Amino acid sequence: ALECRLVIDREERAKQRFIDAMECLPMGFSMYDPDDRLIACNGNYRAMFPNIAEFIVSGASFEEILREGVAQGQFPEAIGNEESWIAQFLENHQAPGERLELRLPDDKWIGLQERRTSETGYVGFTYDITPMKRQEQELARLAWTDSLTGCLNRHRFMELAGLEIDRAGREGSKASLLLLDADHFKQVSDRDGHAAGDAILKGLVERWQNVLRSHELIGRIGGEEFCVLLPGTG
Numbered sequence: 001a002l003e004c005r006l007v008i009d010r011e012e013r014a015k016q017r018f019i020d021a022m023e024c025l026p027m028g029f030s031m032y033d034p035d036d037r038l039i040a041c042n043g044n045y046r047a048m049f050p051n052i053a054e055f056i057v058s059g060a061s062f063e064e065i066l067r068e069g070v071a072q073g074q075f076p077e078a079i080g081n082e083e084s085w086i087a088q089f090l091e092n093h094q095a096p097g098e099r100l101e102l103r104l105p106d107d108k109w110i111g112l113q114e115r116r117t118s119e120t121g122y123v124g125f126t127y128d129i130t131p132m133k134r135q136e137q138e139l140a141r142l143a144w145t146d147s148l149t150g151c152l153n154r155h156r157f158m159e160l161a162g163l164e165i166d167r168a169g170r171e172g173s174k175a176s177l178l179l180l181d182a183d184h185f186k187q188v189s190d191r192d193g194h195a196a197g198d199a200i201l202k203g204l205v206e207r208w209q210n211v212l213r214s215h216e217l218i219g220r221i222g223g224e225e226f227c228v229l230l231p232g233t234g
Helices: 002-024 041-046 050-055 062-071 080-092 130-144 155-171 185-192 194-211
Strands: 027-032 040-041 102-106 108-116 122-128 175-181 216-219 225-233
Touching: 002 040, 027 041, 041 050, 041 122, 050 062, 062 080, 080 225, 108 130, 108 175, 130 155, 155 216, 155 225, 185 194, 194 216
Parallel strands: none
Antiparallel strands: 027 040, 027 122, 102 108, 108 122, 175 225, 216 225
16 A cells, blocks of 8 residues: 555656646647647647637647637638638648647737657647747838838839739739829929928828729839739729
């Protein structure tokens, strides 16, 4: 009886050490058994999925948690194509390897890295990558936009316009291309200075953007020259 008690005590201490270590991790940690049911996870793992934290409990299957997350709006990218998104995510989960990136509400992002255990279960690590993703988005925005007016720069406009014109050609749909130039712009800049000229260009773009639809493109292709693509417009 004493020996049995000692074994139980050792197991309890080992379990507690595992829990303590798991909770000390600066990232989310989860462990699933060979039947893909949750064995253990830490508080950081639940905190990363606040919409479904109450459903992340021992014994719940990975698919059940995932489906609940989709139902609760935890994964915005699944909206409108729920079943195909779930199927793709489960396929990635069954063959873990490369890091997955998940967009959460409020434009937050997490990275998910999974590995199989020796018992063919899974362990997963989740961590916040929001600052990195926002930096990527800002760098992309800077690379694609004209720094003065905020519309597309020449390179990005030509790239996107080319794709749209090719699509219109394949589908036999209409598209219009407008070339806009600010008349007498040099005279204004010479008379009132470059700051005044800059203000005029920004004002023009703001006015155009107010009347353009979300899928229409506007780009600055020269000093005071702009181009607008109107898909679906004859």
